[in-house]
Amino acid sequence: MEVVNKKWPIEKLFAQREEILKTWETGNEVADIKKGIEYQKSIPKAKNFAKKLKEAKENKVTLVQPRAGVALVNEHIALLQFLQDEGGADLLPSTIDSYTRQNRYAEAQKGIEESVSSGRSLLNGFPAVNHGLENCRKVVESLKSPVQVRHGTPDARLLAEIALAAGFTDYEGGGISYNIPYAKDVSLEKTIYYWQYVDRLVGYYQENGVEINREPFGPLTGTLVPPSISHSVAILEAILAAEQGVMNLTLGYGQCGNLIQDVAAIQTLEELAEEYLVNNGHENRQLTTVFHQWMGGFPQDEAKAFGVISWGASAAALAKATKVIVKTPHEAMGIPTKEANAQGLRTTKQIINMLKDQTLPESKQLLLEKEMIKKETRAILDATYKIGEGDWAKGAIRAFESGIIDIPFAPSRFNAGRILPARDNDGAIRLLDSGDLPLTKEIQDFHNEKIAIRGKAEDRDPSFQMVIDDIYAIGKGFLVGRPS
Incomplete structure (x- = not known):
């Protein structure tokens, strides 16, 4: 097919x-x-x-x-x-x-x-x-x-x-x-x-x-x-x-x-x-x-x-x-x-x-977050289009095969499953491991720095344990999965 x-x-x-x-x-x-x-x-x-x-x-x-x-x-x-x-x-x-x-x-x-x-x-x-x-x-x-x-x-x-x-x-x-x-x-x-x-x-x-x-x-x-x-x-x-x-x-x-x-x-x-x-x-x-x-x-x-x-x-x-x-x-x-x-x-x-009559004021943090989301998304979509040779359907299939798109914790064997997300010290979602996502060094450094700041604040090395802690955190009454 x-x-x-x-x-x-x-x-x-x-x-x-x-x-x-x-x-x-x-x-x-x-x-x-x-x-x-x-x-x-x-x-x-x-x-x-x-x-x-x-x-x-x-x-x-x-x-x-x-x-x-x-x-x-x-x-x-x-x-x-x-x-x-x-x-x-x-x-x-x-x-x-x-x-x-x-x-x-x-x-x-x-x-x-x-x-x-x-x-x-x-x-x-x-x-x-x-x-x-x-x-x-x-x-x-x-x-x-x-x-x-x-x-x-x-x-x-x-x-x-x-x-x-x-x-x-x-x-x-x-x-x-x-x-x-x-x-x-x-x-x-x-x-x-x-x-x-x-x-x-x-x-x-x-x-x-x-x-x-x-x-x-x-x-x-x-x-x-x-x-x-x-x-x-x-x-x-x-x-x-x-x-x-x-x-x-x-x-x-x-x-x-x-x-x-x-x-x-x-x-x-x-x-x-x-x-x-x-x-x-x-x-x-x-x-x-x-x-x-x-x-x-x-x-x-x-x-x-x-x-x-x-x-x-x-x-x-x-x-x-x-x-x-x-x-x-x-x-x-x-x-x-x-x-x-x-x-x-x-x-x-x-x-x-x-x-309904209130808005979140534009701030340096909001603008930075928007900028990084746009850079990451464009990097993924543009690589998908390229690998599909100009066809988005072919690109989607090949992007998942190659890990250009990778959904964390998905059950599908057609998903690479290599990326690991974790929260930073402010509770935003970052990449502990970016797998094969087509991200620039600038983007990867941004994620690494954010995760490192959390590790320093918690006095522990960033690891898979952070991911586990974050998955269960809200159920325990928190956003960030800090060490007990």
Whole structure:
């Protein structure tokens, strides 16, 4: 399979579509794509994700969105209505279950049946493919807010078909961000190809007058991911999506914990994405940003968990992210109750409302952080383009093979896994070991110096122990993993 960054002819999409719709019986329900397009056109403007994000960006408002999904339709609707009405969510998700993410629809069906028998959800999300077109439309029609599909699926083609025809107006994921952090043995050639299908499908809806927003998964593995790594993947997936005709893109970043670095990251993400999209012939794209509250370990104590949530809300608000994905005080214990989920939303909204008129003043530290993130990201992306001989799809595959792009702690055997991130003395994410990233000596010296300052302050040599300490630090009530 040779994957190239070239817009698919519509005949190619439709030819593959016939086979994709046969992979589960509910695929037959969306065979007439024109009906899906007409249904999307009937959805009110207030329930369209892209339009609501555009309005928020223009008004410099940060919207709040939870994660949520259960096995059965009525219970899923009740959960989302509660988060909408009691939590004050501006945007809503349908988080998909693990069986659907792996295209194991027969096991998802069994999970639905057992959930009915037991009277409680025995799946960790909403099995949209199994529920089919009409049930998914029932979800959309029961809510006042726009709804997004959030999942983690390497091959998300059938799920995309059903979700778009059902009226979901935002589709999350990408061929890199829903492969390397999620799967062990799935090649990038396959997943980039699968997601070209998804993006061409979204592009076809766009060509027929329907705005669908696309959101690559920003946090990747979620813990100690340097901004330049997540930026590089986000921008790569944005370019690949734009080539297939996607016009609305929300690029994400997972909170690192140092306020200045987090604000710098959101600001540079949009600036760099605009730069690379325009330079590759993709003008007039609507670009928005999403800030993910801390994706690592949480304290078990709920009061302390609210502290972590509030810090994430503060960073999102001061960075002026277009939306923030909200955590709950039950993060350390597993799937949250709807009440806990709503509490996280209300906490976040309170902070955002208090900070909406404030900005983080421009400072020497902020400017330096932005400069370094831009230098690192450009170094990675430019090397990716070069190794791909001018083709971003080929470049992405070869960049991972060579370690030019390397995601820390990823399970994929197609990821080099050589870099080691650790915090500096101020809690910003730096590189203890930069692996084979194509960084200049200036950049490497910057990271080494920052790590050395921490080592001196802690009276220990920088080592892998620092990485371990930092991974567990927030769960223990700190940001930097100092020696006890």
